[in-house]
Amino acid sequence: MMSIKLPLWLRLISLVGIAVLAIGAGLLGYRYYTRPVTLTVAAGSVDGEAVKAMSTIASRLVSTNAAVRLKVIDTGTTLDAAKAFSEGSVDLAVVRGDVGDLSQAQAVVVVSHMVLLIIAPPGSTIDSMDKLKGRRIGVVAGAANARIVDVLSKEYGLDRAKTFKDIDLPDARRAIQSKEVAALLVVIPLAEKYLSLVRSFFQQGPKALPVLIAIESAGAIAQADRAYESFDVPKGTLRGAPPVPDDDLTTLRTSLYLVARKKLGSDLIATLTQTIMSVRRDLLTEQPIFAQIAAPSTDPDAYLAVHPGAAAFYNGTQQSFMDEYGNWIYLTPMILGGMASVLAAAWKFLGIGQPETVQGPLDSLYALARRIRKVDTEAELSDIEDEIDGILREQRSRAARGDETAVDEATLNVAAHRLENLIHDRRTLLATRPAIHTAA
Structure with a gap:
């Protein structure tokens, strides 16, 4: 099955879309893990001072941008605050x-x-x-x-x-x-x-x-x-x-x-x-x-x-700095290595900087063999013979100039001989087919 190579612009758009999704997910994750945690706290007293005290602390936590925030719930009395806590309806x-x-x-x-x-x-x-x-x-x-x-x-x-x-x-x-x-x-x-x-x-x-x-x-x-x-x-x-x-x-x-x-x-x-x-x-x-x-x-x-x-x-x-962040220090090189692999795969996916695959003379000759088996007319066979002659001439010319990339003559002769046999067999097959007359 032939692989389909997407156009560069489509590959680029796909890569940008994936990158945007990854960055968005990262930002959402960062906001989730760094957002302040709000705890509910029950407080109550006959004079209302317990609620005022906790409200003061809650306001101070907000003004200092603390990682923990308090939501104060006025229960009216100390007894009711204890009851709310024992029932599990508050955190503090x-x-x-x-x-x-x-x-x-x-x-x-x-x-x-x-x-x-x-x-x-x-x-x-x-x-x-x-x-x-x-x-x-x-x-x-x-x-x-x-x-x-x-x-x-x-x-x-x-x-x-x-x-x-x-x-x-x-x-x-x-x-x-x-x-x-x-x-x-x-x-x-x-x-x-x-x-x-x-x-x-x-x-x-x-x-x-x-x-x-x-x-x-x-x-x-x-x-x-x-x-x-x-x-x-x-x-x-x-x-x-x-x-x-x-x-x-x-x-x-x-x-x-x-x-x-x-x-x-x-x-x-x-x-x-x-x-x-x-x-x-x-x-x-x-x-x-x-x-x-x-x-x-x-x-x-x-x-x-x-x-x-x-x-x-x-x-x-x-926890000390190493206790708290030691795992990150250990995992960061692994994460960066994984990211490098992803970027390399993306670079390869885009095909940036990769030389186009050049089809060699032998590849061209082998491709002609597939075409020979499918032709239906003498004219197509003649065209293929011309292409074979052109490939052979070019390679002999390179060899005469001392080009090291030229295919050696023996290899070319073997490939050309095989193609000649295929052409002969195809001509014989075409000659034995009944002629097809088209209505005037």
Whole structure:
């Protein structure tokens, strides 16, 4: 079967089309692999500050052109944020260590530390947990603080139903002033914004000193429930002069984490962690609470395990240049070699720079043999004999001039003799065919 050679212009257009498709596919692949990855994060708090904080971080990630972006989902409360995370509807969440199901959670950063404060109004005789028996304690954000209430009830023998009453944040001041409750239980970061809010619940004045109640069994509670740790509230935290408390006061503390699902890639979370920690100082101007952003415990037996990607950042074990790009360095020569082969094939396909195949005298003679077998007239045979004579004359002339490319005479004679026999046989065959008369 004869091969069909496409015209040069058609081969060129085909090659350009293939190149355009390859470049387009490469660009699409590059955009796919370099596009920012957006993670959903659930956040919620009774004062809305958790959502504002995460929105600030999300905006900072956009302004720094980070490889990771955040889509903040306002769940209303910390409990609902933990629920959304446990249900798998979000990638990240801002949750307290003592709220919700965290079995699929791994820590990225500690957003803040949440400190338990039990506060009685100025002039109250309640100065210890034992004196709270038979009294009513208002619990701000009761759903989120259900676990800590259970812990205190068990440790101090308090009747949970009779001692603790859930109070909405807007009703806290009214409840304490109307003596509906004898004390308030709040769990807050020790940041000025939240301390000012707590002060506003109570009577103000030079001698109006709220009473902070110590959790003397904080150490034992922390050993029994690792979501908590014993913590000393510094002297003068709630009020400076005169100081409230008047000395360091023992209580409980839990942490507010940004957590990630275990299935998220290490490189992705390492990038997120690095970006958050690097912009932490800038965030302070917008949200002072970010002063408390810190690395979670990387100990293997930590209460909430740190995500491997975050751990790699904190421990300085992120992949080095060779670790990350070693495969590319190894594969690049192979890829370039493959591209060179493709280009060579394309060059050959176009036929650029390739000399046209020149048909030699023997090729011409062999081609005549095929023609002889197909001729139908004496005239065609005569024409072929003339072509044979022309080829023979040209080759003898080259040989006489000393042209090294000339075919030797013996080879030419053999080929010519074979053709003469074919011509003779064809003439004999044509002579035996009956004549064909055409109608006038």
